[in-house]
Amino acid sequence: MKQYDVVVIGTGLAGLEVARSLAVLGKKVRLVDAKASLADRVHTTGIFVRRTLEDFKFPKDCLGPVVRDVSLYAPNGSRFSLSSAQDEFRVGRMKKIYQTWLNQCRTTGVEVSLNTRFETLSSSGSSSYVRLRSNGQQEKIKTRFTIAADGAQSHVAPALGLSENKKWIVGFEEVYEASAGPPRSEPRFHCLIDPVLAPGYIAWLVDDGEETHLGVGGNPKQFEPKKALAEFKSWVHRHLDFETGRRIEQRGGRIPVGGLLPQIYNHHGMLVGDAAGAVSPLTAGGLDPCLRLSRSAAILLNEYLATGQFSALDTYHGSRLRKRFFKRLLMRRVLSSIRSRKMVNLFWPMLNNRAGRAFAHQIFFGRGSFPDLLSSEKTSLVDWDVSVQPT
Numbered sequence: 001m002k003q004y005d006v007v008v009i010g011t012g013l014a015g016l017e018v019a020r021s022l023a024v025l026g027k028k029v030r031l032v033d034a035k036a037s038l039a040d041r042v043h044t045t046g047i048f049v050r051r052t053l054e055d056f057k058f059p060k061d062c063l064g065p066v067v068r069d070v071s072l073y074a075p076n077g078s079r080f081s082l083s084s085a086q087d088e089f090r091v092g093r094m095k096k097i098y099q100t101w102l103n104q105c106r107t108t109g110v111e112v113s114l115n116t117r118f119e120t121l122s123s124s125g126s127s128s129y130v131r132l133r134s135n136g137q138q139e140k141i142k143t144r145f146t147i148a149a150d151g152a153q154s155h156v157a158p159a160l161g162l163s164e165n166k167k168w169i170v171g172f173e174e175v176y177e178a179s180a181g182p183p184r185s186e187p188r189f190h191c192l193i194d195p196v197l198a199p200g201y202i203a204w205l206v207d208d209g210e211e212t213h214l215g216v217g218g219n220p221k222q223f224e225p226k227k228a229l230a231e232f233k234s235w236v237h238r239h240l241d242f243e244t245g246r247r248i249e250q251r252g253g254r255i256p257v258g259g260l261l262p263q264i265y266n267h268h269g270m271l272v273g274d275a276a277g278a279v280s281p282l283t284a285g286g287l288d289p290c291l292r293l294s295r296s297a298a299i300l301l302n303e304y305l306a307t308g309q310f311s312a313l314d315t316y317h318g319s320r321l322r323k324r325f326f327k328r329l330l331m332r333r334v335l336s337s338i339r340s341r342k343m344v345n346l347f348w349p350m351l352n353n354r355a356g357r358a359f360a361h362q363i364f365f366g367r368g369s370f371p372d373l374l375s376s377e378k379t380s381l382v383d384w385d386v387s388v389q390p391t
């Protein structure tokens with residue numbers, strides 16, 4: 001039976017980052033995903049915020065042009081815009097990012113198994129036995145520790161006896177090539193606040209000049225994403241005079257918005273990324289949290305495995321970190337309580353004043369996001385080798 005220090009289930013950004021970092025720290029890692037290719041079923045828009053762009057290295061050609069402008073709209077088309085002097089957002093070319101991160105995993109010694117599904121886990125003493133299935137064949141492996149990076153509806157979390165996500169919104173979007181013809185204005189992030197098309201969240205159009213993403217998100221009990229997206233497209237046509245190019249992809253999935261889960265580690269395993277609920281409950285941004293949490297998880301876990309001191313994981317305390325999400329959870333409640341378009345149209349002038357704009361500026365351009373668990377000195381131990389390219 002094959003043996004590993006750590007088995008990581010899931011090759012989203014969280015799984016790739018934690019596996020790569022552990023391998024850099026000298027651990028024997030197996031990384032597993034049910035997908036046959038990481039280009040399959042990408043489910044994220046891929047908007048990276050300034051804080052991530054400042055704190056993490058990205059390989060060449062994996063990010064779109066800088067976006068510094070945001071426009072916010074009421075259902076009746078009233079709008080106001082915000083501009084930043086800094087490079088606020090860039091849309092990731094996700095297939096390239098996943099592929100490059102995967103190559104980085106391989107070059108640092110991670111054993112990668114795609115087309116391989118996690119089935120069950122049992123623990124005894126200080127070891128666990130993980131059953132995987134690939135092409136109808138079952139494989140049993142032995143590991144010291146298991147990491148659940150298998151997304152919002154994790155199967156590994158309950159197998160480890162850890163917390164599970166219970167609250168989500170769903171997002172659905174279409175990706176378009178840039179339209180032919182003269183270039184449009186500067187790259188821009190358009191957000192519509194419409195409780196019918198996007199109950200409890202927003203409808204978005206991100207256009208960075210090379211790609212356009214048009215999507216809706218919201219409480220799954222209150223809308224039909226496909227129908228809402230069709231209506232949003234006609235809203236865009238009416239109010240923004242916007243031409244898209246050829247449609248190249250559809251993406252969608254669940255986004256956990258209940259905040260970081262209370263129990264995210266024990267003696268046998270830990271949760272990272274969406275599996276840990278590491279998503280901003282207000283903006284539903286999960287890419288920065290999943291990178292930040294995964295990197296810290298790897299460093300803390302390495303310490304635990306090296307010393308045998310379980311207290312090395314104390315910093316990775318969901319219930320304690322969760323308190324930092326209090327304000328965002330409250331704002332999520334407020335956003336979810338807005339049920340009528342009339343109300344948004346009516347209160348719009350109150351948002352479109354100095355205080356309202358300052359608030360929106362803080363939400364879109366603030367450096368809030370996810371707390372850092374460790375100092376940058378510690379996290380730099382697992383910095384990127386940017387010379388690795390997608391193949």
Ligand SMILES: Cc1cc2nc3c(=O)[nH]c(=O)nc-3n(C[C@H](O)[C@H](O)[C@H](O)COP(=O)(O)OP(=O)(O)OC[C@H]3O[C@@H](n4cnc5c(N)ncnc54)[C@H](O)[C@@H]3O)c2cc1C
Pocket residue numbers: 009010011012013014015032033034035043044045046047048116117118119149150151152155170171172173251252253254255272273274275278279284285286287288290
């Ligand atoms: C429509 C949409 C748009 C979004 N846009 C943004 C955005 O612009 N910016 C942002 O910051 N956040 C965004 N998010 C949130 C962000 O995408 C997620 O928080 C982030 O991608 C989570 O990464 P992850 O690695 O935790 O999980 P995932 O990317 O979901 O990866 C989980 C992996 O586990 C694998 N897996 C699952 N079950 C098994 C199993 N049993 N065996 C083996 N493998 C398994 C899956 O195949 C998958 O590859 C968006 C989410 C959605 C749904």
